[in-house]
Amino acid sequence: MAAAQGAFSLREVLAAFQACVTEQREVLLGPYLCGWRGLVRFLNGLGAIFSFISKDAVAKIQIMESYCGGERREEYRTLQAMVRYELSGGLVDLQRRSAHPDSGCRTVLRLHRALKWLQLFLEGLRTARQDASTSAICTDSYNASLAAYHPWVVRKAAAVAFCALPSRDAFLEVMNVGGPEEAVEMLGDALPHIRDVYGITQELYEQHRLLDLP
Numbered sequence: 001m002a003a004a005q006g007a008f009s010l011r012e013v014l015a016a017f018q019a020c021v022t023e024q025r026e027v028l029l030g031p032y033l034c035g036w037r038g039l040v041r042f043l044n045g046l047g048a049i050f051s052f053i054s055k056d057a058v059a060k061i062q063i064m065e066s067y068c069g070g071e072r073r074e075e076y077r078t079l080q081a082m083v084r085y086e087l088s089g090g091l092v093d094l095q096r097r098s099a100h101p102d103s104g105c106r107t108v109l110r111l112h113r114a115l116k117w118l119q120l121f122l123e124g125l126r127t128a129r130q131d132a133s134t135s136a137i138c139t140d141s142y143n144a145s146l147a148a149y150h151p152w153v154v155r156k157a158a159a160v161a162f163c164a165l166p167s168r169d170a171f172l173e174v175m176n177v178g179g180p181e182e183a184v185e186m187l188g189d190a191l192p193h194i195r196d197v198y199g200i201t202q203e204l205y206e207q208h209r210l211l212d213l214p
């Protein structure tokens, strides 16, 4: 597999999520987006069949990067600052997409929902038997998370793409972390940080009633 070549390792990608959380339990958008960039790179290495997924993820990452590098970049340093700034400025469409179709709040919400999929998928991968099917793990994690937010046609396309996933051992190998045991150990180290980022974001969005943004 293409992703197995070169020095690119999922270890560094997942480490970005560890770097997200500050001492004040705020989520830094810089490393958050860096983590997503790395995930997309990894996904692209798995084959062209996943490009409809990575295209959408890239579009969302780009929206966020333009805020983070834009005139109001100070307001987009952390997720907490972003929510405060966008809500107080009336920059979020709460009912339907109209004046602010690409708010940071609604864009991050899509990535946040996908992070739940990632968490479940990596947990599944870590704890599954050696001969387990990656596509089954992926399907289960997707059905338990993101699928609820996707229309039928996207769910169908996702189901087809999942069939193209390699076996668990091959998948652990393309992660480029070392042998399967090392990969499993790395996942064990990385997952608490992903759960943490997810949990903080979920709580923030719950508090501000942002979990259903159109």
Ligand code: 1PZ
Pocket: 039, 040, 042, 043, 046, 050, 052, 053, 056, 057, 110, 111, 113, 114, 117, 138, 142, 146, 154, 158, 165, 214
């Ligand atoms: C290793 C296998 C990878 C499987 C990834 C599982 C996720 C499947 C998601 C398929 C959806 C892609 C099509 C785009 C859907 C969009 O409509 C939605 C909602 O956005 P809106 O239309 O409201 O603007 N987009 C999303 O839900 C974001 C999906 C991001 C997925 C990122 C996956 C990263 C994978 C990393 C792999 C290690």
